[in-house]
Amino acid sequence: MDDLILQLLKEPSSAFLSGQELSRRLKVSRTAVWKRINHLRNLGYEIEASTRSGYRLIQSPDLLTPLEVKPILETKWVGKTIHHFHTLDSTNSKAYQLALNGAEEGEVVIAECQEKGRGRLGRQWFSPPFLNLYLSVILRPKIPPYEASLITLMAAVATAEAIQKVSGLLPLIKWPNDILLRDRKVAGLLNEIHSEMDRIHFVILGMGVNLNMEEKMFSKEIRTVATSLKIEMGQPISRKAFLQSLLFELERWYTVFLKEGSAFILKSWRGWAHIEGRRVRVTSSGEGIVGTAVDVDSDGALILETADGKRKRIVAGDIQYKR
Amino acid sequence: MDDLILQLLKEPSSAFLSGQELSRRLKVSRTAVWKRINHLRNLGYEIEASTRSGYRLIQSPDLLTPLEVKPILETKWVGKTIHHFHTLDSTNSKAYQLALNGAEEGEVVIAECQEKGRGRLGRQWFSPPFLNLYLSVILRPKIPPYEASLITLMAAVATAEAIQKVSGLLPLIKWPNDILLRDRKVAGLLNEIHSEMDRIHFVILGMGVNLNMEEKMFSKEIRTVATSLKIEMGQPISRKAFLQSLLFELERWYTVFLKEGSAFILKSWRGWAHIEGRRVRVTSSGEGIVGTAVDVDSDGALILETADGKRKRIVAGDIQYKR
Numbered sequence: 001m002d003d004l005i006l007q008l009l010k011e012p013s014s015a016f017l018s019g020q021e022l023s024r025r026l027k028v029s030r031t032a033v034w035k036r037i038n039h040l041r042n043l044g045y046e047i048e049a050s051t052r053s054g055y056r057l058i059q060s061p062d063l064l065t066p067l068e069v070k071p072i073l074e075t076k077w078v079g080k081t082i083h084h085f086h087t088l089d090s091t092n093s094k095a096y097q098l099a100l101n102g103a104e105e106g107e108v109v110i111a112e113c114q115e116k117g118r119g120r121l122g123r124q125w126f127s128p129p130f131l132n133l134y135l136s137v138i139l140r141p142k143i144p145p146y147e148a149s150l151i152t153l154m155a156a157v158a159t160a161e162a163i164q165k166v167s168g169l170l171p172l173i174k175w176p177n178d179i180l181l182r183d184r185k186v187a188g189l190l191n192e193i194h195s196e197m198d199r200i201h202f203v204i205l206g207m208g209v210n211l212n213m214e215e216k217m218f219s220k221e222i223r224t225v226a227t228s229l230k231i232e233m234g235q236p237i238s239r240k241a242f243l244q245s246l247l248f249e250l251e252r253w254y255t256v257f258l259k260e261g262s263a264f265i266l267k268s269w270r271g272w273a274h275i276e277g278r279r280v281r282v283t284s285s286g287e288g289i290v291g292t293a294v295d296v297d298s299d300g301a302l303i304l305e306t307a308d309g310k311r312k313r314i315v316a317g318d319i320q321y322k323r
Numbered sequence: 324m325d326d327l328i329l330q331l332l333k334e335p336s337s338a339f340l341s342g343q344e345l346s347r348r349l350k351v352s353r354t355a356v357w358k359r360i361n362h363l364r365n366l367g368y369e370i371e372a373s374t375r376s377g378y379r380l381i382q383s384p385d386l387l388t389p390l391e392v393k394p395i396l397e398t399k400w401v402g403k404t405i406h407h408f409h410t411l412d413s414t415n416s417k418a419y420q421l422a423l424n425g426a427e428e429g430e431v432v433i434a435e436c437q438e439k440g441r442g443r444l445g446r447q448w449f450s451p452p453f454l455n456l457y458l459s460v461i462l463r464p465k466i467p468p469y470e471a472s473l474i475t476l477m478a479a480v481a482t483a484e485a486i487q488k489v490s491g492l493l494p495l496i497k498w499p500n501d502i503l504l505r506d507r508k509v510a511g512l513l514n515e516i517h518s519e520m521d522r523i524h525f526v527i528l529g530m531g532v533n534l535n536m537e538e539k540m541f542s543k544e545i546r547t548v549a550t551s552l553k554i555e556m557g558q559p560i561s562r563k564a565f566l567q568s569l570l571f572e573l574e575r576w577y578t579v580f581l582k583e584g585s586a587f588i589l590k591s592w593r594g595w596a597h598i599e600g601r602r603v604r605v606t607s608s609g610e611g612i613v614g615t616a617v618d619v620d621s622d623g624a625l626i627l628e629t630a631d632g633k634r635k636r637i638v639a640g641d642i643q644y645k646r
Contacts, residue, residue: 198639315467316521
């Protein structure tokens with residue numbers, strides 16, 4: 001019903017739509033129309049009401065509600081169900097609970113802000129309201145658990161591609177799943193997996209993308225290592241447009257992964273990561289290792305060649321690029 | 324308080340303990356003593372009360388409550404916290420929720436019966452009340468996700484060892500994690516993992532052990548493939564004694580795994596599984612493969628040699644032994 005009213009009010013021809021007209025086209029009473037209009041106003045829609053002329057939509061709220069997002073999505077199944085919240089502890093935690101309770105592949109959780117936004121390895125993800133994008137997607141791939149990390153690489157590729165298409169800028173994927181612009185983190189992924197020994201129950205793809213944050217909003221500690229699309233582009237960016245692009249790329253790359261397997265994803269990941277031959281310093285469980293990156297393994301591990309010519313597989317950790 | 328009263332009532336010297344004596348030793352009023360005694364009666368303790376002589380414990384309930392179980396545990400940290408329920412959907416689901424909410428390593432969930440007991444690959448686990456053991460243990464190993472399947476092998480070894488020690492019978496581990504007696508399933512494991520790409524958040528070790536089930540209690544479908552310790556031993560078995568042994572072995576083998584790594588676990592697993600050289604038929608995603616088992620891989624996958632001499636790694640599936 002809300003969808004329908006908004007659709008009618010958004011029709012280009014309709015400066016004003018009378019209550020009578022709305023009541024006729026929606027097949028409900030004029031009182032019912034009036035109630036729904038009030039409901040929409042509570043959701044943040046600015047709607048003018050005139051006794052003579054009827055109703056007119058002045059402005060839609062800049063919220064990522066299903067009402068606002070679903071009409072513009074270009075996906076087949078990702079985001080067909082959107083769970084929208086003003087505030088969540090973390091979109092991943094919410095999506096995880098929904099998935100445990102049977103939520104389907106492609107359901108999306110979006111929060112305007114997160115109180116306990118989480119990053120990799122138990123870190124925080126700064127998540128102030130209305131400026132950025134915090135979302136989680138539920139996937140149920142029929143793959144063995146040891147291939148789960150390919151889903152992480154896939155999501156990094158999709159995010160990099162969405163950023164490139166929307167902004168025109170060229171992001172870099174930093175192993176394993178940070179997205180950088182000008183060497184600063186613009187997006188991060190946290191993928192959580194529920195599995196038993198030989199099958200995956202579900203994967204929660206968690207994504208945080210800094211869209212309209214300004215430099216002064218970052219704390220001093222992260223100001224030199226974090227950025228946003230607005231900072232890099234010099235102009236604000238539509239959250240809806242970015243979300244549209246991100247979900248489209250996710251669906252596309254996930255479909256490619258299921259159909260073509262890992263090789264295609266790894267090739268693409270390498271193209272965005274340019275990791276081969278880079279001098280890196282890896283910090284892993286408090287230990288530091290310096291070496292030259294050779295490649296990523298088929299399970300997403302980083303292969304490093306150390307000074308003595310030995311090759312090491314790095315499964316977890318942080319890397320820094322050295323000059 | 325309940326613990327203390329029971330401890331006093333269970334003292335060999337105390338045929339009867341007067342309300343006055345209990346009140347003195349527990350440092351509470353006689354009314355408080357009386358209230359706790361009634362509470363214990365509600366939990367299933369049969370306690371005689373005589374105005375002249377005081378209270379006397381006649382019988383403890385055959386329940387796996389913390390009050391009954393904790394005094395006999397021989398573990399250092401497994402089972403220090405026990406969550407006991409009469410009925411649960413599934414102990415694994417409950418333990419999973421507790422772990423998501425921060426429950427600590429070693430916490431144990433026990434149910435007298437399960438309404439939706441689950442086995443591997445989405446199957447059911449028949450879980451009638453009071454006869455058997457249904458429990459889940461929360462572990463938080465600091466290992467990369469690809470080593471998680473070793474935890475499954477470890478749990479199979481610990482369960483086999485507990486069965487052998489309590490019953491004197493010689494169980495066989497069937498890949499990956501069923502425990503057989505006389506070719507029939509006596510115990511099954513379902514280990515669920517919560518992880519991100521490069522670290523495990525927690526593992527839920529789920530165990531179902533058929534202790535005092537009788538043959539006629541099994542449905543016709545599973546009667547020929549399932550058994551219980553009582554059926555095999557010809558006498559009932561104490562659930563508490565078995566639980567004591569199982570948790571002790573789990574703690575011991577988990578400690579060995581963390582300290583010594585995978586080699587020791589794999590060696591032990593091989594000793595209980597006798598898989599090398601066996602002719603097996605594997606059903607995996609509806610497909611059947613016949614071959615000779617060679618070994619398990621370091622990640623728990625079954626290595627099979629087929630008729631054409633090729634080696635295959637089987638990650639998921641069921642096996643049947645052929646003669």
